[in-house]
Amino acid sequence: MRKSSGFVQVRELLFTAVPVVALLAVAFWLAWKLVPAPPPNTLVIGAATPGSPYHEAAKRYAEFFQGSGVKLVVRETRGSLDNLSLLKDERSGVDAAFLQGGLAGADDAQVLQSVGRIFFEPVWIFERAEATPISRLADLKGKRVIVGPSGSGTEAVALRLLASSGVTRDNATLVNAELPTYPETLEANGADAGFLVLAPEARTVKRLFDSPHARLVSLAQADAYAQRFPFLSRIELKQGVVDFARNVPGVDSQVLSTTAAVVTRKDLHPALVNLLTQAVIHVHAQPRVGPSGENALLHRAGVFPLAEDQEFSLSPDAQRVYKSGPPFLQRYMPFYWAVVVDRFVVFLVPALGILVPTLRFAPTLYTWRVRRRIIYWYKELKKVEAGITPSPTDVARAAGEVERIEEAVNRIPVPLAFANQLYDLRQHIDVVRRRLNVLKATPEDA
Template sequence: MKHRKRLLTAAVLGTAALAAAQGTTFLTIGSGATTGVYFPVATGMAKLITDANTGVRANARSTGGSVFNMTALGTGELDAAVTQNDVAYYAYRGTGLQAFQGKANSKIRSMAVLYPEVLHVVARKDARINSIADLKGKRVVIGDLGSGTEQTARQVLEAYGLTFDDLGQALRVSPAQGITLMQDKRADALFYTVGVGASAISQIAQTVDIKMVPVAGNQAAALIKKYPFYVRYNVPARSYKGVGATVPSVAVQATLVTTSDVSTDAVYRAMRAAFGNEEALKALHPTLAQNFSYAKAVKGLPAPLHPGAVRFFREKGVNVR
């Protein structure tokens, strides 16, 4: 009976609150699909935090992505999460996405910007898609329902004068399912907002002749003007099999966030464990190795820095408030 009571308590309390009551802070970090970059990055950071033996333990959970993560932070199901900075901004402000409309979560706090998340628009070569405009009437994977990728797809199509209704089929599936649909010729193109080098894109490129569709010119400029959390980003040549030239696109920023419910001390210790050794952090994934720095980690934050993160960055000589 006592064991059952503890299980019920764990179901009701946030994991951080329960573990703190037991003398250790335990952080559950939301990530994304196992085929993306969030999952290995979050798993690696959780291991760095736990292995540091500072009284904070962490684990990473595979989830549906940014929108799910921000909702779960609000309910206490997650204690921290990797998320697109645009989605975190919407959740903090209570705007932008239906999931957050009128439900601003003022407890959201930033920990660090990790790396740019680049919009990949991948098309089968035999689908004859050369621009975003060519997606009209095509079968297009737009990401999981409620994912950050779905929101990005909507905004990019809008910049080209299209909506989901203009597509032949708007396929709301996970990246893993999207791979299968592309391989089986049941999808013509796929949107995925993810770090360059993601295994999902590499897997498609290894098995299907692909073309990367650019987002550029006046449409990219209009997108960035309306949604200033986007930046221009060029996917380097040879990032994937069959992609022989640089492809212009846009990116948001993958960001580690938490809430004010997690103590200053716990966040500081987690930050010191995960980010204190920059080389160990960069070794977790090539996209971190190529993009992360302490200076960049405080640029483009979607919500105020957590006081524990402020303490950490000040110790690193970064000018933060």
């Protein structure tokens, strides 16, 4: 019993659809594997103690992150060296941190990357105002020098500079002390001088400038140090720039300075690096002015953030933000939705690249499956026709083959759309049969 053309059509469609659907499933799975993982919804930044310039900057970053779908968690730390240690520890949970210049080693640059330098952190050197002024670090031999808290970034830079100037624990008294105690220590004659690496707006720096017992040291060799140490630069503080009314400092002063960096682990999700860089630009590119409209000390609009770094490679994702601004989608929609759409596009492009040709191939496959049955019997018919001779034996054999072919063709299930091809085959079978009938009617010796 022959199956209806509708049933045959459905069956052929299913036989065609199954491999196509399987191929598409594999293709979509492969395309999905190309889609980057979504960014985490939190980012932890190491930011020193509350009230410090690092901590204040981190709080402003957190405000920028609001509404992005990502929460910036500000973690209190002991400072730059602690931040560096946390960044290198994969189990610490810290993704980014503020780092003082001059602390990183070659190995650190292998696992960390910068998203920019954000402000000057001068290497302030204050001495007792009652003492004879010094102008070179070598003048600190034989003196009592505060080098910052033990294990701090200030200590690391101070010891490095002092050692390069021939000042060591063998020929000077190097004292560890917490930064907030500097003004009282100098006032009480507990030390002759002290190093501290802090942004100019730090409370301790302001207190030292306000103290009548502390005086800023101007380094005559500042340019030489900056030439030898790539992480340092020379800054000139003009007379009175700190306090016009009290004329602080009393003379033009040469000061060395590091620059603070925002650093991340290299395995931080690119979208989070992108968002953090936007926050850095938003916060530090803004002009900072005092109550009378004056620039904040050591701050000029357009200088920071710096898209360069002497100690770490600048993140490629950060470079793109500095060069071209936020990604296209993030200019018109919130960060979270921009990431969702971007991931969808990354999935869609290769998926469409596979889907379109596959769907174009499906009708061809369907047609081939139907026509191959008809073509098979065309080939069989052609072989029979090619073997026909006037011999009665051959004619009888060929006639039997034709009957067999016709019987098989009558059982071929063909969708209605291809019925014309089946009828053509039947007509051609009749042509061969008529030829055989002519040969049967013709005597062999005619």
